[in-house]
Amino acid sequence: QLQLQESGPGLVKPSETLSLSCTVSGGSISSSSYYWGWIRQPPGKGLDWIGNIYYTGSTYYNPSLRSRVLISVDTSKNQISLKLTSVTAADTAVYFCARLGEYSDSSGSYFPFDYWGQGTRVTVSS
């Protein structure tokens, strides 16, 4: 059974860089052709897509965050990582990592987030 686990500091100061890791177990990031993503959820609000990365390192970012975000993959550690620079209180959220599975039917192929980590809460405060 595939499992994802986020880790990182729960408190980050304003203007600093938020750094999180997501460790994948029960499967190898490099041996499967999946995208992996980061999603966040501010307190009491909806989900906000941050970006996706392929195991080769190819990335797609939310245009609203692109200037501050870096998502990377470390196949030796079976991890993906998120860096978000110049954080403010608006970046306070639960951060989730997830896998984009690949599914097909007669109408086409689909790539939903099918496995999620439990999420890690990050507060931006001095």
Added chain:
Amino acid sequence: SSELTQDPAVSVALGQTVRITCQGDSLRNYYATWYQQKPGQAPVLVIYGENNRPSGIPDRFSGSSSGNTASLTITGAQAEDEADYHCKSRDSSGNHLMFGGGTKLTVL
């Protein structure tokens, strides 16, 4: 527009049918994906594609789409269906994802 709009809250009587909607221009070109999220938990995939349920999702959950509106229908809502429901789709580029604001479903 590059947004998905959901009603903030919907309620349904136990055993009745409820439809949760998601509106956005991108839904004319891409199917919505639906996630269920209970308090303090990660989202769970419930519907993807035209109307596909992952293994383990009850068949009372179904999806449909018409024009710029996607719908998640729960036929015979159960108490355990009380949760937030989030729709997701792609933007016009096809490379970026976006979520709706979420709908809080209350089962009365």
